[in-house]
Amino acid sequence: MADWQPTPVDWTSTRGRILLAASELFAQRGYFGTSTRDIAEAVAIRQPSLFHHFSAKHEIFRTLIDMDLGPSIGRVRSRLTEQTTWGEKLHLTVASDVREMLVQPFDARGLYQDAVLAMSEFVQEKRGIEIFHDLVEELIRSGTRDGEFVECDAGFVLRAANGVLFETLREQGGPRGRMRVQRPLQAADFVLRALLVEPADLDRIRAVTQRRLSEAAVPAGG
Numbered sequence: 547m548a549d550w551q552p553t554p555v556d557w558t559s560t561r562g563r564i565l566l567a568a569s570e571l572f573a574q575r576g577y578f579g580t581s582t583r584d585i586a587e588a589v590a591i592r593q594p595s596l597f598h599h600f601s602a603k604h605e606i607f608r609t610l611i612d613m614d615l616g617p618s619i620g621r622v623r624s625r626l627t628e629q630t631t632w633g634e635k636l637h638l639t640v641a642s643d644v645r646e647m648l649v650q651p652f653d654a655r656g657l658y659q660d661a662v663l664a665m666s667e668f669v670q671e672k673r674g675i676e677i678f679h680d681l682v683e684e685l686i687r688s689g690t691r692d693g694e695f696v697e698c699d700a701g702f703v704l705r706a707a708n709g710v711l712f713e714t715l716r717e718q719g720g721p722r723g724r725m726r727v728q729r730p731l732q733a734a735d736f737v738l739r740a741l742l743v744e745p746a747d748l749d750r751i752r753a754v755t756q757r758r759l760s761e762a763a764v765p766a767g768g
Contacts, residue, residue, distance in 0.1 A: 551616055551620065560591065564591075564600065565606065566651060569610055570588070571656075572607065572610070573654075573655040575656075576656060576662075578662070611668070618646075622681045625685065626681065631694060632688055634751050636682075636689065637751045639682065640710075640711070641755050642730070642759065644710075644734070651721055653721055663675070682700075683700040686703050689741065696741055696742075703737070707737045710733045714730075714733055717729075734752070
């Protein structure tokens with residue numbers, strides 16, 4: 547996938563419905579416990595119709611990961627080039643990723659399984675995850691180097707932030723669950739509070755993130 551930009555999907559189309567149904571089954575049964583027959587039955591189509599859109603089960607899984615991961619890579623790359631503080635960059639990165647994972651139409655709970663991603667079919671996706679992790683760790687190390695963040699193990703902070711993100715997704719229970727609208731800001735607060743050299747900066751940083759999230763939610767031309 548060029549530059550990690552996923553192809554937009556019409557969720558009302560057969561292809562979109564296949565992805566939605568597959569994401570729910572992967573979340574409920576796991577990758578290995580889900581067959582293409584299961585997915586076809588969930589969409590009320592025949593397997594040949596499914597194979598018209600996806601050649602195999604791993605192609606469906608790859609598409610879902612790319613749709614979840616690609617925008618995250620794009621957002622953190624954008625953050626790194628902005629003329630803002632490192633605290634603002636990291637807070638907005640965490641809040642944006644949490645919000646997008648909670649509002650996207652497909653269920654991402656079953657996508658990041660180590661045993662599945664170790665398969666040869668998912669080399670590109672595994673590399674994408676490494677790229678995302680490297681970018682976030684670069685952001686954290688830069689904040690420490692410039693004196694905004696305390697000395698820390700950037701990899702550990704990254705894993706802790708990922709844990710917070712996936713817990714918010716688990717708490718919601720998938721796209722049909724009730725979204726707790728404050729969770730993106732709360733998750734970002736939780737991560738940043740542990741890092742800031744000046745904890746009093748958090749209120750200002752949160753206000754910046756809240757404004758930028760509100761601006762991002764406004765439709766173009768709206």
